[in-house]
Amino acid sequence: MTSFTFPSTLALVLxxxxxxxxxxxxxxxxxxxxxxxxxxxxxxxxDKYFTFDVYGK
Structure with a gap:
């Protein structure tokens, strides 16, 4: 398996x-x-990038 590491300041929607x-x-x-x-x-x-919960809850 390949591991991916993203900077903590990067918001991703996958x-x-x-x-x-x-x-x-x-x-x-x-x-x-x-x-x-x-x-x-x-x-x-x-919370850093959105004013709502993008997960929907």
Missing amino acids: VWRCAKGQGELKGQISAAIKTIRANGKYKAIN
């Missing part, structure tokens, strides 16, 4: 479509999203 058979990759992406939402990093990035 739309990711996993091909059939890439269930492991989908699980890794889901886990990463859950992690940043749980540790507050998502909120920090969201």
Whole structure:
């Protein structure tokens, strides 16, 4: 698996479509999203660039 590191000041909105058979990759992406939402990093990035929750909640 390839690791990606983004500067903490960079806000990214990613739309990711996993091909059939890439269930492991989908699980890794889901886990990463859950992690940043749980540790507050998502909120920090969201609040820096948006006045609303782009995740929809």
